[in-house]
Amino acid sequence: MPGYKGHLAGGAALGGSTIAAAVYFSYLPKDIWLLAALFSIAVMASLFPDTDTESKGQNFFYSIMALTDVVLIINKYYEWAAILGLFAMLPALGKHRGWTHTWWAMLIVPAPIMILPWIFFREDWMVTLPFYLAAVVGYFSHLLLDREF
Structure with missing residues (x-):
């Protein structure tokens, strides 16, 4: 079972390669901010399953979530x-x-990534689908590395 660094690397590798393939096959535009957001979501999702226990991965995950929460509040x-x-x-x-x-x-x-924008803003689910899929890919990388399949 890998530690948080292994899960970060796995999320980065699988998330990055999936995003690169989506760009190559024209499923995603070459928008650096969009691609960076998708990559970040995949990497963070790769840590989520271990946030239920005291660990460096949990500390990293919650540090990023707290920082994101502060930015949301400030804005x-x-x-x-x-x-x-x-x-x-x-x-x-x-x-x-x-x-x-x-x-x-x-x-x-990851379903709230697609559902909540629709509830609050009536955003088309196709707009949020890439973000949902990035989270699923990152989460999948964790389960794969933990040999849950």
């Missing part, structure tokens, strides 16, 4: 800051290698 995106805070706490509701290490969590946990 007066209070609803998004509250949502991020709520979803960041969910792993604490289970035991280590419990629900966070399942294939169904890999598909359900």
